[in-house]
Amino acid sequence: MTTHDPIPARLAALKASSTPDLKAQWRELFDSEPPPFNRPYLESRLAYRIQELAYGGLKPETVKRLEALGEQLDGGDRKKSRMRADAMPIVGTRLIREWQGVEHVVTVTADGFEWQGRPYKSLSAIARAITGTRWNGWVFFGLKNHRRRA
Template sequence: MKNPDPIPARVVALKTTPTPELKKQWRELFDTEPPPFNRRYLESRLAYRIQELAYGGMKPETVKRLERLGEEFDGGDRKRSRVRADLMPIVGTRLIREWQGAEHVVTVTTDGFEWQGRPYKSLSAIARAITGTRWNGWVFFGLKNRRART
């Protein structure tokens, strides 16, 4: 009888692996220090890397095409695209905030956010529309601690 493929189990195990262990695996698999990104980012990149090493990566032509498309999309600014990808909630995420007895639901879109059927570029604009005062939208919706220094 053939042994089952251990790779899927290894990838699934990432979800319950403690963060320090994820960072250890990152060092082993990438031979670099792990980036200061969130846990979800570490899990997804580790899952890809585990599969890449086991089954092979993308063809060089595919990599070149993706790099070209990335440059067209964000002007080749790798730092800007990396920060944006890490900070932005996933498209489709619903942010819910109660304000003065009313529940407000904001949906993350590819271009920004949607609230009450209208598109917005920033959470701060939505927070201002809800409260009538200036707010940091990330703080208002609980995505960033008011005291955190970033």
């Protein structure tokens, strides 16, 4: 006797679902508001999440390895490749952030950023070096507001 796996049917149903239904599923599965991206993005992320919850996600070792590879490629800033050039601060701009009583100065360079005499490809990598935890560098340095979940 075989057991019926409902996951393939759930994945197939995503294509026929309305966009408002996809957004409702997003809220249920991610416990957050859906991003303002296109329908194919919502479908693919929902399909992954459905499978992740049913079958399990990536092993912690795999996640760490992928993060290390990403750090080597883009300095940890996954959005940098999609960012418009005019969204970057002007070369030479100094970003100043106080953290635990210490003032940190970052200079925008043509290739990224410089902090304490070392080049960095992303503000997130610098924020991580300063705090020891993962931060969105743009939020940490006050260049972007952090939107809280409702």
